[in-house]
Amino acid sequence: MTTNLPGGALTLADDLTISRMGYGAMQLAGPGVFGPPKNHDEAIAVLRTAVELGINHIDTSDFYGPVVTNELIREALQPYVADLHIVTKVGARRGADGSWNPSQEPEDLKAQVRENLEHLGLDALDVVNLRAPGHEEVSDGSIAAAFTALAELQQEGLIRHLGLSGVSDAQLTEAQAIAPVVTVQNLYNLAKRADDALVDRCAAEGIAYASFFPLGGFSPLESETLTKVAARVGATAQQVALAWLLQRSSTMVLIPGTSSVAHLRENVAAASLVLPEDAITELNTIGQ
Numbered sequence: 001m002t003t004n005l006p007g008g009a010l011t012l013a014d015d016l017t018i019s020r021m022g023y024g025a026m027q028l029a030g031p032g033v034f035g036p037p038k039n040h041d042e043a044i045a046v047l048r049t050a051v052e053l054g055i056n057h058i059d060t061s062d063f064y065g066p067v068v069t070n071e072l073i074r075e076a077l078q079p080y081v082a083d084l085h086i087v088t089k090v091g092a093r094r095g096a097d098g099s100w101n102p103s104q105e106p107e108d109l110k111a112q113v114r115e116n117l118e119h120l121g122l123d124a125l126d127v128v129n130l131r132a133p134g135h136e137e138v139s140d141g142s143i144a145a146a147f148t149a150l151a152e153l154q155q156e157g158l159i160r161h162l163g164l165s166g167v168s169d170a171q172l173t174e175a176q177a178i179a180p181v182v183t184v185q186n187l188y189n190l191a192k193r194a195d196d197a198l199v200d201r202c203a204a205e206g207i208a209y210a211s212f213f214p215l216g217g218f219s220p221l222e223s224e225t226l227t228k229v230a231a232r233v234g235a236t237a238q239q240v241a242l243a244w245l246l247q248r249s250s251t252m253v254l255i256p257g258t259s260s261v262a263h264l265r266e267n268v269a270a271a272s273l274v275l276p277e278d279a280i281t282e283l284n285t286i287g288q
Helices: 040-052 068-077 106-120 144-156 169-176 196-205 224-233 237-248 261-272 277-284
Strands: 009-013 016-019 057-059 085-090 092-094 100-102 125-131 159-165 183-187 208-212 252-254
Touching: 009 159, 040 068, 040 261, 068 106, 085 106, 106 125, 106 144, 125 144, 125 183, 144 159, 144 169, 159 169, 169 196, 183 196, 196 208, 224 237, 224 277, 237 252, 237 261, 237 277
Parallel strands: 057 085, 085 125, 125 159, 159 183, 183 208, 208 252
Antiparallel strands: 009 016, 092 100
């Protein structure tokens, strides 16, 4: 671990060291993660500021928009700096009405990877996460066929590393029998703690655990306890929630999203906030 990246650095492979404080590009798309951004110039500024602040870990997907966030990333950041790592996801497609539709057939997963490559303007993707069908409602259904398809593209050199999103402990084990897994991206935050055991497993095995919706997502975290702790430590409630996650596990990584440069700076500042033990103890009661 080093501390020259926001939140410190996490090395997951010889060619993959990421800032523990990353950036999630989902909110750059329009309302409901559908259509163009409300403010194109601000979206471009957010991406460029993220890199300027030392973030080298951006989370995206072709189904954000769809295509919108990937094309914004390409516009804002190409040519990409050498140590920038873009993590993308496959496993769903968007309906014309904005609906999220699982798409897990091996050949379509491979097509989705190639579309992400095209829209990002890359020859290979650093990390591709398989978004499991249940996603927020995790199940133990087999993901072997879908994950094998991505492992085949890894063998072809189109993907460097593989990850999972919205999966159970059993599905992680199933995937690891096919190919190494460098990251798990699941729903987890102060109030949603069902994945506690999986967070600990990932830490023990050196796998990044990326909390999606670290601030509650479409239903923002609201807690009197959180508000009180934030006032005591002189930070915002959102900063405290992010700092708690970083202190929760040595392999926890964050991908909070925003379409505002000011909010981005506020999020990144949380990476240097160290919560005292009494604050951690108090915050732990929220998810119990």
